[in-house]
């Protein structure tokens with residue numbers, strides 16, 4: 001049954017812990033709930049926000065519209081052959097729980113993405129990625145409701161325009177679709193991806209048995225716990241900025257002045273520079289301004305020590321962008337979604 005609430009605090013529903021409220025709030029637990037919502041409300045005319053785990057949003061003010069929290073659950077195998085299992089997952093499933101489920105079934109493809117906070121429905125939004133893997137590699141299709149027409153639609157891989165931390169849902173179609181299910185194609189004969197140096201270093205060296213999906217997942221969990229602040233302890237949304245991609249020409253020119261600037265070729269003429277390095281070199285790491293700041297161990301993560309506002313975090317992010325641009329001529333773009 002749908003329960004429409006008003007003036008609901010969102011403080012515990014976003015990992016920054018920003019204390020704002022939603023004018024209206026509803027939780028949907030099934031496709032039927034969503035259909036009922038569409039019959040009751042013409043979503044075209046209501047400012048709306050679809051919320052998963054709130055781990056990639058920065059609320060800068062109260063939301064004067066309808067927040068729809070997607071809690072649609074369910075994991076089902078919809079197709080199988082000798083090599084693959086196709087798994088259709090409700091958008092409200094917790095991402096990390098899906099990863100653990102697949103690891104336990106020995107279905108490969110998601111293990112490097114262990115412990116990323118949030119829900120399955122939000123994962124295609126920015127083509128979540130970590131430790132050399134992105135979901136576009138296992139993504140098969142997704143189902144969504146078009147809030148303009150109320151119709152159900154299916155997006156195949158090529159419709160999603162996946163890129164580095166982006167998809168059509170983050171830009172051209174922002175806010176238009178409510179993703180209800182995502183289907184992944186997982187490998188029954190997993191090929192482990194342990195190329196990332198940190199994973200190698202964190203594998204359990206006392207275990208002499210062949211590597212498994214579980215050993216990779218455990219190593220990733222260990223690295224993430226040691227590197228990233230836990231939102232349950234300190235408000236944050238993971239990486240605040242994307243790693244900028246610049247031309248090889250610009251990179252080579254910068255290297256003459258900043259010899260130790262790291263960079264990773266991403267295409268014949270582009271180089272990705274770690275945003276964390278740029279921010280740290282610009283002197284921001286560990287800086288605190290009242291209730292907000294830049295994390296002490298990870299310069300890419302902006303934090304709310306408690307009681308900070310979205311406006312304060314946004315202002316800090318703009319100062320960081322300006323100072324990195326001034327020092328290196330490189331523009332930092334945000335990964336987090338401002339609301």
Ligand SMILES: Cc1cc2nc3c(=O)[nH]c(=O)nc-3n(C[C@H](O)[C@H](O)[C@H](O)COP(=O)(O)OP(=O)(O)OC[C@H]3O[C@@H](n4cnc5c(N)ncnc54)[C@H](O)[C@@H]3O)c2cc1C
Pocket residue numbers: 015049050051052053054055056057070091116117118119120121122123125126127128129130177178179180228229230231236237238239337
């Ligand atoms: C500690 C920490 C570490 C992180 N590490 C990583 C990482 O390694 N890699 C990475 O890629 N990300 C990372 N993130 C970011 C975040 O976990 C992911 O972006 C995640 O997919 C967000 O899921 P969510 O359910 O919390 O989305 P939300 O924050 O609730 O929403 C994010 C965006 O998606 C939209 N949205 C959510 N659900 C739906 C839906 N069902 N239909 C349509 N639109 C929807 C929202 O409107 C919003 O614009 C990290 C975050 C934290 C806090």
